Amino acid sequence: RIAYVNGRYVVHRDACVHIEDRGYQFGDGVYEVCEVTRGFVVDTVRHLDRLNRSLSELSMAWPMARKALVVVMREVIRRNGVVNGLVYVQVTRGVAGRDFVFPSPDTPPSLVVIARKFNMDAVAKRVENGLKVITVPENRWDRVDIKSTGLLPNVLAKQKAKEAGCQEAWFIDTDGMVKEGGSSNAWIVTKDGVLVTRPADHGILRGITRTTMFDVAEKLGLKIEERKFSVAEAKAAREVFISSATTIAMPIVEIDGATIANGHPGSITLSLRQAFFDVAEKIKA
Ligand code: PMP
Numbered sequence: 001r002i003a004y005v006n007g008r009y010v011v012h013r014d015a016c017v018h019i020e021d022r023g024y025q026f027g028d029g030v031y032e033v034c035e036v037t038r039g040f041v042v043d044t045v046r047h048l049d050r051l052n053r054s055l056s057e058l059s060m061a062w063p064m065a066r067k068a069l070v071v072v073m074r075e076v077i078r079r080n081g082v083v084n085g086l087v088y089v090q091v092t093r094g095v096a097g098r099d100f101v102f103p104s105p106d107t108p109p110s111l112v113v114i115a116r117k118f119n120m121d122a123v124a125k126r127v128e129n130g131l132k133v134i135t136v137p138e139n140r141w142d143r144v145d146i147k148s149t150g151l152l153p154n155v156l157a158k159q160k161a162k163e164a165g166c167q168e169a170w171f172i173d174t175d176g177m178v179k180e181g182g183s184s185n186a187w188i189v190t191k192d193g194v195l196v197t198r199p200a201d202h203g204i205l206r207g208i209t210r211t212t213m214f215d216v217a218e219k220l221g222l223k224i225e226e227r228k229f230s231v232a233e234a235k236a237a238r239e240v241f242i243s244s245a246t247t248i249a250m251p252i253v254e255i256d257g258a259t260i261a262n263g264h265p266g267s268i269t270l271s272l273r274q275a276f277f278d279v280a281e282k283i284k285a
Contacts, residue, residue, distance in 0.1 A: 042245070
């Protein structure tokens, strides 16, 4: 396996960043994950637009020209022979002697690009069986709209989910309303077949898959309501699913031990999943 690290393509096993990298010391970095499907990188434009926003919200510089970054992403995908998988891009504020305040403006940002293959049999199994989620109180900061590498609450929540035999944890606000998953956005389908997802204000990450799902829903003639929904409403919903670049639309069949509908993945979720690739923007990897 090959990774890209600050200007070089290196063997994955030997790929290192400096001990005084601010990503390592402070979580002072941002990232993006793009899905690779059937040899295409999905939604590159939207992912890089969001990267641009994350960088700008944190006053961080682009590590290279946007077009050059796309070349590096495709090169890492190609060198790893990824046909179905993901490409991960991470930018940090660079290497500087440990000090909380920003280093001098001429400090070059660090850039890492990694690509990984999916085990498609495992993916098919998860779609067939659906996933289980637990709920946890929201304990993150109020700027989770920035895709920062500071993910400790997400790490702890997802570990707790795993220990409960589940695959995702949903953060719940103080009003009992669902925010989003540790690494995904949350959706329900009402009895009337309407898709419901929380508005993307500063309280959640505006998922790229979530955004493209609006286009997919339109193509399928499905209505979307952007509003908050409670854990109780989700438990009583016709279907529940999560979205992210690595899961697309993934059925949820259990929330805190309560079975959703008949306990099987919902047909609307599966049709959204099916139509997603056709609707999304694609470039050949
Ligand atoms: N929310 C959080 C907290 C996430 O980490 C992710 C995945 N990166 C998402 C939502 C989904 O975003 P996307 O569809 O862009 O992968």
